[in-house]
Amino acid sequence: TPYRVDVVTIFPEYLAPLRQSLLGKAAERGLVAIGVHDLRRWTDDVHRTVDDAPYGGGPGMVMRPEPWARALEAVRPPGTRLVVPTPAGRSFTQAVAAEWAAEPGLVFACGRYEGIDQRVADWAARHGPVSEVSIGDYVLAGGESAVLVMVEAVTRLIPGVVGNRESVEYDSHADGLLEGPSYTRPASWRGLDVPPVLLSGDHAAIARWRRAESLRRTAARRPDLLAALPEDALGPADRAV
Numbered sequence: 251t252p253y254r255v256d257v258v259t260i261f262p263e264y265l266a267p268l269r270q271s272l273l274g275k276a277a278e279r280g281l282v283a284i285g286v287h288d289l290r291r292w293t294d295d296v297h298r299t300v301d302d303a304p305y306g307g308g309p310g311m312v313m314r315p316e317p318w319a320r321a322l323e324a325v326r327p328p329g330t331r332l333v334v335p336t337p338a339g340r341s342f343t344q345a346v347a348a349e350w351a352a353e354p355g356l357v358f359a360c361g362r363y364e365g366i367d368q369r370v371a372d373w374a375a376r377h378g379p380v381s382e383v384s385i386g387d388y389v390l391a392g393g394e395s396a397v398l399v400m401v402e403a404v405t406r407l408i409p410g411v412v413g414n415r416e417s418v419e420y421d422s423h424a425d426g427l428l429e430g431p432s433y434t435r436p437a438s439w440r441g442l443d444v445p446p447v448l449l450s451g452d453h454a455a456i457a458r459w460r461r462a463e464s465l466r467r468t469a470a471r472r473p474d475l476l477a478a479l480p481e482d483a484l485g486p487a488d489r490a491v
């Protein structure tokens with residue numbers, strides 16, 4: 251049975267890229283099934299209203315609860331995780347992506363305006379897990395871009411979606427570190443040479459060099475990741491770096 255992804259949004263056309271390339275092929279091959287649903291389908295007024303003024307005052311508008319509950323009742327298979335992108339969410343990480351890839355599917359609720367009435371997430375939690383997640387510390391105009399990011403991160407971990415298994419296993423963040431630099435032909439290019447070890451054929455030396463580069467880059471660019479590593483993640487050889 252395909253991994254099922256459903257997205258509810260007031261901008262369904264924004265999710266069109268989900269039908270392209272990698273994901274498109276995976277869908278054709280029956281590995282992934284994608285549904286995009288216009289929230290306004292579940293409004294009941296002639297103006298198809300989805301938002302209203304915030305209780306307590308303040309700027310902007312808030313998305314009304316009733317259309318969302320009707321949409322989720324129609325779209326969400328019971329027990330399926332509901333993902334709500336929000337700047338106020340827990341962090342979405344590669345580990346989270348891997349967890350979700352092992353589930354039967356996901357439903358995404360794309361907020362716009364100042365977000366969705368909080369009671370929608372509270373109500374939805376009665377019908378399955380709900381994850382309010384952030385893809386980074388910046389505010390977007392809505393959750394749609396975040397959904398594209400998360401769908402890509404999760405579906406590429408589904409067996410069969412990415413041809414080359416190894417490339418998935420050797421991802422950045424797969425071992426908690428950043429990947430080091432990559433090179434291809436020519437060996438010398440505009441006065442810049444590929445590190446000789448990579449041309450040496452000494453695979454043990456190449457592996458050592460790559461690990462050292464990965465650690466060096468992580469320490470330089472993301473010391474937070476280094477600090478987050480489990481105690482035993484760094485071997486004796488790593489300490490020498």
Ligand SMILES: NCc1ccc(-c2ccccc2)nc1
Nearest residue numbers: 336361384385386390391393
């Ligand atoms: N952390 C990424 C992210 C996710 C969602 C939103 C957002 C902004 C406005 C309305 C609804 C969602 N912003 C940033």
